[in-house]
Amino acid sequence: MHAAEITDPPAGPPEEAEPGDIILSARGITVGFGSKIILKDLDLDIRQGEILGFVGGSGTGKSVLMRAILGLVPRRAGRINVFGYDLETATAAQRQSIERRWGVLFQQGALFSSLTVRQNIQLPMREHLKLSQKLMDELASLKLELVGLPQDAGHKYPSELSGGMIKRASLARALALDPDLVFLDEPTSGLDPIGAAAFDMLTESLSRTLGLTVYMVTHDLDSLHSICDRIAVLGQKKVLAIGSIDDMMSNDDPWIKSYFRGERALRRT
Numbered sequence: 631m632h633a634a635e636i637t638d639p640p641a642g643p644p645e646e647a648e649p650g651d652i653i654l655s656a657r658g659i660t661v662g663f664g665s666k667i668i669l670k671d672l673d674l675d676i677r678q679g680e681i682l683g684f685v686g687g688s689g690t691g692k693s694v695l696m697r698a699i700l701g702l703v704p705r706r707a708g709r710i711n712v713f714g715y716d717l718e719t720a721t722a723a724q725r726q727s728i729e730r731r732w733g734v735l736f737q738q739g740a741l742f743s744s745l746t747v748r749q750n751i752q753l754p755m756r757e758h759l760k761l762s763q764k765l766m767d768e769l770a771s772l773k774l775e776l777v778g779l780p781q782d783a784g785h786k787y788p789s790e791l792s793g794g795m796i797k798r799a800s801l802a803r804a805l806a807l808d809p810d811l812v813f814l815d816e817p818t819s820g821l822d823p824i825g826a827a828a829f830d831m832l833t834e835s836l837s838r839t840l841g842l843t844v845y846m847v848t849h850d851l852d853s854l855h856s857i858c859d860r861i862a863v864l865g866q867k868k869v870l871a872i873g874s875i876d877d878m879m880s881n882d883d884p885w886i887k888s889y890f891r892g893e894r895a896l897r898r899t
């Protein structure tokens with residue numbers, strides 16, 4: 631890794647961030663598999679309290695970027711500063727504290743099928759906190775309520791839930807530790823338009839009421855129009871453009887133009 635060639639990401643405040651402060655900053659991110667380079671010299675800033683929508687053609691690396699930020703796939707180069715800590719140099723204790731402050735909803739939910747919803751929600755609590763079962767049960771009930779699931783859904787197994795309920799249960803698990811930042815990988819995929827709109831409203835209301843920062847990979851134009859504060863477009867191995875929906879609507883890059891103003895986009899209106 632050529633750390634010296636990469637501009638240092640601005641260090642954010644370690645604890646309390648104000649709305650608009652940069653809480654995650656990635657610089658010079660390069661990720662590849664074998665001889666295939668997926669992301670090259672990518673820069674990205676995420677601001678406290680925003681809902682940032684990530685779009686890009688299929689296979690451009692949206693999930694890979696999210697996983698690289700989370701440390702689930704290795705970077706070949708680049709630095710990431712999150713909550714004021716450089717992921718490269720963070721101590722084990724700092725890394726643990728970062729992991730307690732972010733939550734993830736993976737594509738397809740990724741709930742453990744052999745555990746009930748309640749047990750799934752309690753997994754991060756077991757991993758990171760030492761709480762009594764009674765307290766964890768109370769917290770799980772609160773999380774179910776927060777995401778709009780009935781309490782009896784907590785005793786069900788993922789296979790007994792509808793697609794929309796699985797998304798909500800996964801969100802409840804992502805919120806288990808009261809994170810400051812959540813990563814959502816295609817949260818509305820597979821939902822019907824009404825279910826998707828309801829999930830969008832839930833995401834927006836959680837972000838506005840809890841001050842939650844949301845990083846959302848999506849293909850859903852409705853989500854991008856209705857709840858995202860900013861949109862980042864991934865293409866040519868980097869962030870091709872970032873800005874408001876109006877910025878995207880007036881961007882003349884061919885892919886961005888066809889995505890936001892093409893036939894499919896026009897069908898929305």
Ligand SMILES: Nc1ncnc2c1ncn2[C@@H]1O[C@H](COP(=O)(O)OP(=O)(O)OP(=O)(O)O)[C@@H](O)[C@H]1O
Pocket residue numbers: 663668686687688689690691692693694695
């Ligand atoms: N573990 C891996 N090993 C090898 N190649 C991988 C791995 N993970 C992802 N890739 C490749 O990286 C590229 C980007 O994948 P990624 O899943 O990030 O795309 P995406 O933008 O999220 O696409 P989609 O919108 O279709 O979900 C793809 O070509 C994929 O095959």
